[in-house]
Amino acid sequence: MPGRTVVVTDSTASLPPEAAAEHGVVVVPLQVVIGAEVHDEGGGGATPEMVAAALKSFTPVSTSRPSPAVMAEVYERVAADGATEIVSVHISGDMSGTFESAQLAARSAPVPVVAVDSRQVGVATGYAALAAAEVAAAGGTAEDAAAAARARAEVSSSLFYVDTLEYLRRGGRIGAAAALLGGALAVKPLLTIAEGRVESLERVRTSQRAISRLEELAVEAAGDRPVDVCVAHLASADRAAALTGRLADRLGEQLEGREVWCGELGAVLGAHVGPGMLAVCVAPRLF
Missing domain, CATH: 3.30.1180.10 (Hypothetical Protein Tm841; Chain: A;domain 3)
Known part of the structure; x- marks a missing residue:
């Protein structure tokens, strides 16, 4: 039976939910801390309006990466759903610790995980993830998909x-x-x-x-x-x-x-x- 490569990315990739769903891309949320409250990004959690209002009122706002344990849980769930390989495409490692979390979680994942530092932010990371998903859907390996993600991020x-x-x-x-x-x-x-x-x-x-x-x-x-x-x-x-x-x-x-x-x-x-x-x-x- 042929393998199935699944692409994971994070919420900073800014993919419209319908685009992620269409390509089977799994999105892991980062967190936003507004005052003393912690919210996941998207999915009914922190919204751009909440952040803009907090910044304008000088309420402290900070952000937090998903922990290696959270990434590990995602990889386990994706593998349980039938993935035989995972490509994990993330925001620049110089801007966030998300890629590092992905690397650490990959070591204990039940299936091979190729972690990709897009060296980008925002939807440039998202487009890289979609490129990986398109290659995977066409039958490419995780390494093929990761190479496509890196190539698209580099030219964006x-x-x-x-x-x-x-x-x-x-x-x-x-x-x-x-x-x-x-x-x-x-x-x-x-x-x-x-x-x-x-x-x-x-x-x-x-x-x-x-x-x-x-x-x-x-x-x-x-x-x-x-x-x-x-x-x-x-x-x-x-x-x-x-x-x-x-x-x-x-x-x-x-x-x-x-x-x-x-x-x-x-x-x-x-x-x-x-x-x-x-x-x-x-x-x-x-x-």
């Missing part, structure tokens, strides 16, 4: 605008000096993910110019290749919807009939970027 672009670097500074995701410099110059920073970390891309004087530049960078990243595109935001629905419409128009040929996904950023990532954040992920299709 994660571009984002934040109203302030303060939330990234608080969470230790960007140097304090960068946050102070941005505030002093009253500039609107455009950021990217490079080598698994948040890096400054450009500095623009106004939010309107920053969003216009974000659009141009996304179009440049797409080039003339077939791509998937996602726009994400936190407490900035109108700006996100407008950007989604413009990108859908400009990238129609490269999208090949697929929609530009648009949604609110999950609670965990939202806790680190703050209200007003606008992001675009451009993920070239490998096949």
Whole structure:
């Protein structure tokens, strides 16, 4: 009987539930701590609205990875459901301990587990997980699927605008000096993910110019290749919807009939970027 490879990812991958279900991707929640209360991300737990409200009211917000024990339970359940191999695709190991938990849990899993550090965040990790699932569905091995995940994550672009670097500074995701410099110059920073970390891309004087530049960078990243595109935001629905419409128009040929996904950023990532954040992920299709 042929083996069955199942893909696991985490909630920061920001996959729409229907996309995860369609591809059989199992999603493990991270946790958000708001004040003294601990919530799982998604599934009726922490919502982006809760995080945005807490940040605006200066209520302490932090995040927590799934423990190795939690990951081990997931692998055991997936194996019990018939998986003979698992590919576990996660947020950059430089941004979260989730990948480390996956590695530790893999050692005692009842079936082979290939843990993948996507070196990405958000839906770029999600697109990598979907690439792995497509290869697995076509009969590929766990190693084949993991290679597809790594390849897609590597060619994907994660571009984002934040109203302030303060939330990234608080969470230790960007140097304090960068946050102070941005505030002093009253500039609107455009950021990217490079080598698994948040890096400054450009500095623009106004939010309107920053969003216009974000659009141009996304179009440049797409080039003339077939791509998937996602726009994400936190407490900035109108700006996100407008950007989604413009990108859908400009990238129609490269999208090949697929929609530009648009949604609110999950609670965990939202806790680190703050209200007003606008992001675009451009993920070239490998096949």
